[in-house]
Amino acid sequence: MFAHVFKYRMKCFLGDRVTLFWTMVFPILLSTLFLMAFSNFSKATSFTGIKVAVVNNDAYQENRMFQEALDSVTEKQGDEEQLLSMELVSLEEAETLLDQGEVHGIILLDPDIKLVVNQSGFNQSIIKSFLDQYQQVSASYATLFQMSPELLANRDALKDYSANYDFLVERNPGKNETDITVTYFYALLAMTALYGSFWGIRTVNEVQADQSMKGARVNLAPVHKMKTLLAGILAAWIIQFAELSILILYMSMVLKVSFSNQVWCILLTGLVGSLTGITLGTMVGGLIRKSDGIKTGVLLGITMTLSGFAGLYFASFKYVVTKAVPVMAYINPANLITDALYALYYYDTYERFALNIVLLLAFAAVFCLLTYLSVRRNRYASIPSIQEGD
Amino acid sequence: MVIKVENLVKRYGDLIAVDHLSLEVRQGEIFGLLGPNGSGKTTLINCILALLKYDKGSISVFGKPMAPDAYDIKKDIGVIMQNVAVFNELTVYENIDYFCGLYVRDKTERKKLVEEAIDFVGLNDFRSFYPKKLSGGLLRRLNIACGIAHKPKLIILDEPTVAVDPQSRNNILEGIVRLNRLGATIVYTSHYMEEVEQICSRIMIIDKGRIIATGTKEELKSMINVGEIVSVESVELDQNLLDVIRRLPNASQVDYENSNLTVTFTKGRNNLLNLMDLLRKENISYGSVYSKLPTLNDVFLEFTGRQLRD
Numbered sequence: 001m002f003a004h005v006f007k008y009r010m011k012c013f014l015g016d017r018v019t020l021f022w023t024m025v026f027p028i029l030l031s032t033l034f035l036m037a038f039s040n041f042s043k044a045t046s047f048t049g050i051k052v053a054v055v056n057n058d059a060y061q062e063n064r065m066f067q068e069a070l071d072s073v074t075e076k077q078g079d080e081e082q083l084l085s086m087e088l089v090s091l092e093e094a095e096t097l098l099d100q101g102e103v104h105g106i107i108l109l110d111p112d113i114k115l116v117v118n119q120s121g122f123n124q125s126i127i128k129s130f131l132d133q134y135q136q137v138s139a140s141y142a143t144l145f146q147m148s149p150e151l152l153a154n155r156d157a158l159k160d161y162s163a164n165y166d167f168l169v170e171r172n173p174g175k176n177e178t179d180i181t182v183t184y185f186y187a188l189l190a191m192t193a194l195y196g197s198f199w200g201i202r203t204v205n206e207v208q209a210d211q212s213m214k215g216a217r218v219n220l221a222p223v224h225k226m227k228t229l230l231a232g233i234l235a236a237w238i239i240q241f242a243e244l245s246i247l248i249l250y251m252s253m254v255l256k257v258s259f260s261n262q263v264w265c266i267l268l269t270g271l272v273g274s275l276t277g278i279t280l281g282t283m284v285g286g287l288i289r290k291s292d293g294i295k296t297g298v299l300l301g302i303t304m305t306l307s308g309f310a311g312l313y314f315a316s317f318k319y320v321v322t323k324a325v326p327v328m329a330y331i332n333p334a335n336l337i338t339d340a341l342y343a344l345y346y347y348d349t350y351e352r353f354a355l356n357i358v359l360l361l362a363f364a365a366v367f368c369l370l371t372y373l374s375v376r377r378n379r380y381a382s383i384p385s386i387q388e389g390d
Numbered sequence: 391m392v393i394k395v396e397n398l399v400k401r402y403g404d405l406i407a408v409d410h411l412s413l414e415v416r417q418g419e420i421f422g423l424l425g426p427n428g429s430g431k432t433t434l435i436n437c438i439l440a441l442l443k444y445d446k447g448s449i450s451v452f453g454k455p456m457a458p459d460a461y462d463i464k465k466d467i468g469v470i471m472q473n474v475a476v477f478n479e480l481t482v483y484e485n486i487d488y489f490c491g492l493y494v495r496d497k498t499e500r501k502k503l504v505e506e507a508i509d510f511v512g513l514n515d516f517r518s519f520y521p522k523k524l525s526g527g528l529l530r531r532l533n534i535a536c537g538i539a540h541k542p543k544l545i546i547l548d549e550p551t552v553a554v555d556p557q558s559r560n561n562i563l564e565g566i567v568r569l570n571r572l573g574a575t576i577v578y579t580s581h582y583m584e585e586v587e588q589i590c591s592r593i594m595i596i597d598k599g600r601i602i603a604t605g606t607k608e609e610l611k612s613m614i615n616v617g618e619i620v621s622v623e624s625v626e627l628d629q630n631l632l633d634v635i636r637r638l639p640n641a642s643q644v645d646y647e648n649s650n651l652t653v654t655f656t657k658g659r660n661n662l663l664n665l666m667d668l669l670r671k672e673n674i675s676y677g678s679v680y681s682k683l684p685t686l687n688d689v690f691l692e693f694t695g696r697q698l699r700d
Contacts, residue, residue, distance in 0.1 A: 004491040008480065015479025209441050213475030217536070220439055220469050221492035222461035228492075379443040379458055382402060383436055 005228050009203070009235035019198050024243040027192040028250055031185060035255045038181040049074065049085030050123040051103040053094035059109035060088075065141070066109065069134050083130065107131065182345065183315035183338070185257045190337035191307035192247055193273030197299045199236035200281020201292070203229065204371065210289065210380045229375060233278060240274040260344035265353060269344070272360045273337040277303075279367035280333070286374030303334070310334035336360050391453065392417050392544055392575045393438060398447035400433055400599070407433040408444070409599040415544075415577055420570050422590030423579040424686060426696075430599035431579040432472065435548050438577075439469060451544065465493055468542030468574075472549040474533045476521050483508065483517045486535050493540035507539035511565065527558025534562065538569065545569055546577045551585060563589055583686040595690055602693045607686065614692040615642065616684040617657035620665055624677030625651050631672060638664050 013019070054060065054070065073083040087094075087103065094106040098116065104123040106116040113131055117124045207229045209216040218228050248266060251257040259266055281299060288295050304312075309332050311318030318338070322329045329335050340356035347353070393415035400408040407430045415421045423431050436442040438449055440458045449456045451463050476485045486504045494500045508517055511531040521529060530550065538545060547566065551559045567589055570576050580586050586593055587607050595602040595610070603610050617640065627635075627646060635651070636644045640658035644651070655661035662681050669676060690696070 001492070001495060004488075004495075008477075008484065008488045008491075011484065012477050012479040213471050213473045214477065216441060216471060217469070217475050217489060218492070219441055219458070220464060220467065221489075222464040223492050224459075380441060381443055383441060 001223055002227055002231050005223075005231035006235055009232045010239070013199060013202075013235055013239050016202070019202065020243075023192065023195045023198060023240060024246065027188055027195070027247050031188055031247065031251055031255060031257075034181075034184050034188065035257075038184065049082040050126055051085045051087070052127055053087050053089050053097050053103040053106045055091045055094050055106060055108045056088045057091070057109065059111040063109055063111075065138060066113070066134065069137075073130060083126070180315050182258055182342075183311040183318060185251055185255075186338040186341045187307055187310045187312035187315075187318070187334065189244065189247065189251075189270075189341065190273065190310050190334035191303060191312055192244055193240070193270065193337055194277040194280060194303040194306060194334055196236065196240035196244075196274045196277030197281030197284065197303060198296065199240055200233070200278040200283075201285040201295050201299065202281075203232035203236050203278070204282040204285035204375060205292065205295075206232065208286070208375065210383050211285075216383065225375065226372070229282070229371075233282065236278045237275055240278055241271050244270040244274055258345065259341070262344050265344050265350075266341065268357065269337060269340045269353075272357055272364070273333075273340075276333050276337075276360050276364045276367070279364045279371060282371040283367040283374070286371045306332050306334040310338045330359055333360060333363050336363075391415070392451065393577065394448075394450045395434075395438065396448045398434070398437060398444055398449065400430075400437055400442065400444040407599050408437065410447075411596070411599065411601055412447075413594055413601070413604070415575060416592075417575055418570070418573070419591045420566065420576040420578060420589055422586035422593040423577065423596065424581070424583060424586045424593055424690075425579075425596040425602075426581050426690075429581075429597045431581075431596065432548055433599075434596070435546055435577070435579060439467070439546070465540070466543040468537045468540065468545045470534050470537040470545070470547045470550050472552055474521075474529050476529070476532055476536060478521050481518050481520055482513050482524070482532055482535075485521070485532060486539050489536040490539035503539050503541060506541075507535040510538070510568075511535045512561070526553065527555050527561070530554050530558060530562060534565065538574075543574060544577070545574045546579075548579050549581070551580070551582065559585075583690075587686055593686070595686065595693070597690070597694050597696075603689060610686060610689045611684050614684060614689050615656045616654055616688045616692065618655045618661050619682045619684070619688075620653045620655065620662055621680045621682070622651040622653075622665075622669070622676050623679075624649050625669070625674060627651065627674065631674070634668065635665065638668065 060066070070084070070086060074086045075082060087097065089097065091106075091108070094103070094108075094116075097103045098106055098118055101118075104117065104121070105127045107127070108114045108116060113135060115124075115128055115131055117127075205211040206214045207218050207225050209219040219225060245267065248259070248270060252259050280302070284299050284302070285295055288298060309318065309321050309328060312334075318335065322335075329339065336356045336359050340353050340360070343350075343352035343356060391414050393413070395411060395413045398408050398411045399406065409430075411430075411434065423434070425431050433442065437444045438451070438456065440449075440456050440460065451460075452466065454460065454463055456463060477488065480488060483504065486507050487500065490500050490504055490507070494503060508514055511534055513528065513531055513535065516524060516528060521532065524532060534547075534550065537547075545566075551562055554562065563585060566576055566578065578586065578590060590607070592604070592606055593610060594604045603613055605613070626649060632644060632646055635641060635653060638653070638655075638661075640655040640661050641653055642656050643654040646652075653661075653665060662679075666679070
């Protein structure tokens with residue numbers, strides 16, 4: 001019986017083009033639009049080396065250590081962007097470049113290191129930080145050589161010591177580069193998972209005699225209503241999970257959105273997120289005894305609000321909300337889905353990911369319980385006349 | 391007894407939808423439940439089917455108390471609702487198979503039953519069609535097939551011919567009679583008195599949740615005084631002659647409008663002959679003459695003072 005109902009629930013859902021559009025095609029279109037919008041955004045925010053003119057004089061030529069330090073921040077190393085973009089010029093040329101705004105500052109060794117700038121700003125601060133750090137390091141070297149002259153002869157020891165210094169290289173606490181745009185894509189995935197609630201509404205409507213004529217037929221048959229409900233939820237879950245997986249594949253393979261390499265964990269997030277979405281729909285469908293349109297409207301409001309709080313509209317909103325009301329991070333299923341994906345992407349440990357998954361499962365359990373309590377009734381107080389094609 | 395309802399009361403707030411109603415449906419009959427819209431027919435059916443809570447009374451089906459989890463009773467009941475309840479994403483065959491499968495687990499048996507149901511409602515040429523491609527009449531037939539495919543012993547049809555064209559309506563009515571001949575007990579609700587009169591072996595007329603009358607159509611008609619209604623078209627009469635007509639034996643009501651005369655007679659012999667003799671004696675010319683026996687509408691009218699379709 002369960003297999004029979006499940007088979008036909010699958011067929012019905014796969015033939016429901018409207019819901020398929022909103023739960024699969026629409027998120028794919030939206031993610032493509034996001035990519036188009038963010039391609040300009042990331043160009044605007046991508047970091048390029050700060051242009052600086054270095055005066056090529058005798059002091060510079062004699063200072064090998066400073067030259068090496070400059071090399072370390074002007075040469076591209078792996079995926080890391082260079083910090084400075086250097087032009088080695090004469091003093092006159094450097095001044096011309098600065099006047100024309102071609103460079104942000106001039107580094108002059110006279111013999112002490114000087115920084116000449118036209119204005120103060122973010123880039124100028126970075127150049128100054130670099131120079132300050134260099135001076136600190138070179139002072140340390142000088143002290144070291146004074147205390148242990150034998151080090152001058154021991155180049156390997158010197159190499160080890162200098163290797164401990166990185167001049168202003170930005171590092172993430174996590175394993176991947178920070179990319180603000182993934183917030184939007186992860187929030188879109190969370191929204192899609194919660195759109196599974198539309199399958200949930202349909203599933204619950206079609207087992208309730210006071211919600212649809214088909215529901216009345218199910219209630220008249222010699223089969224337990226919960227069995228047909230469970231078969232429907234399982235069918236909806238499989239379809240929603242498949243849709244979400246397709247979206248993740250599309251984002252990852254076509255749009256090149258960054259995800260963690262832990263595929264099974266990402267799939268687990270999709271699986272649990274889909275279940276949470278579907279059970280949210282069955283709960284709303286069971287508790288609200290109004291028309292389909294009203295239920296859909298309520299769910300649309302809920303999913304879009306929760307997705308908004310998870311950073312769908314403004315990525316920073318997610319952090320503002322979490323900072324202002326920390327509990328929101330844990331009571332918003334959309335936020336839990338995005339956080340689970342973040343945790344996989346940024347962190348080396350699974351603690352945060354596991355917490356999010358457990359909380360999502362807890363939500364699904366609560367939604368299931370409320371669905372059961374609202375649907376379990378055997379007789380209805382009234383059965384409104386439901387029009388054909390309900 | 392297939393269905394036994396005793397002293398049933400169902401309220402919606404202050405409104406009493408079913409008011410201390412009792413009925414019995416016997417094995418093998420086509421039991422008609424006739425009443426105007428809002429008379430409580432569908433509420434009564436939903437109570438019998440254990441879909442609705444009720445305030446008072448008892449209901450038993452096949453001799454056992456009816457309850458939502460009375461699956462041994464439910465497996466022998468087929469219901470055809472007023473509104474079509476099929477899945478637009480499934481074909482005709484799949485829809486019937488789905489609903490039949492809620493009653494019959496064995497695949498081979500189910501396949502046979504589905505084929506028989508398709509054959510019964512004449513949807514063989516449309517088995518792979520989706521419901522949206524079917525006309526209203528064909529859709530109703532599919533709805534019926536979904537309700538009867540499992541070969542129930544009791545079939546309840548709640549206004550199955552609403553908004554159906556005359557050809558499909560006849561097809562549906564013939565099908566119901568055939569199902570009855572095959573052994574099913576039928577409960578048929580309608581506000582169309584002609585349909586009920588045509589197919590039902592016993593009829594209950596209800597209004598405002600109360601029983602107005604119960605019996606065969608002949609028994610119901612015998613409960614009222616109207617024996618015959620005679621209509622005469624294109625006849626010119628003066629007031630004196632109308633008074634003479636009113637004094638004819640058994641004449642209970644005389645209406646004259648736009649040269650058309652309608653005389654309602656109580657039961658008696660030679661009512662039509664008496665009227666024709668009078669017109670002939672007075673040398674009155676006239677057009678067509680009709681004599682009509684009382685209908686269930688007349689029964690309803692006499693008991694409630696209202697037309698059945700009010």
